[in-house]
Amino acid sequence: MKTELNTKHAESNHSKQVKYAAYLLKLNASSRVGMLAAMKPKLREKMDALILEQKAKNISDWAPQVRTSYLKQLRNNNFTQYQTLLPKVAAYESALAMN
Numbered sequence: 001m002k003t004e005l006n007t008k009h010a011e012s013n014h015s016k017q018v019k020y021a022a023y024l025l026k027l028n029a030s031s032r033v034g035m036l037a038a039m040k041p042k043l044r045e046k047m048d049a050l051i052l053e054q055k056a057k058n059i060s061d062w063a064p065q066v067r068t069s070y071l072k073q074l075r076n077n078n079f080t081q082y083q084t085l086l087p088k089v090a091a092y093e094s095a096l097a098m099n
Contacts, residue, residue: 021050025058056088060096 024032024047032051036044059067071089075082 017046018050018054021047022054025051025054052084053088056085057092059085059089060092 024035027035036047039047059070062070067089071082071086074085
């Protein structure tokens, strides 16, 4: 019974955190960094990962020409972030292609 409640609570928290990550992604960078800085380190790491996932999902929803242009620009300007995002975007693209 107790583990069942913990599971439901964890699922509820996760869905709220995913929605909050989507909200944080809509903010400008300085506001987002300020809000993340106020979080405990463990939560901040989780939110960073969720923000990255949401960003990859958003990019995969763009039109192919826009997505390609953005990724080329990202590759030229921030190669580290490009290497992090590209596999996630590709995973979302393949999931969309299967549907």
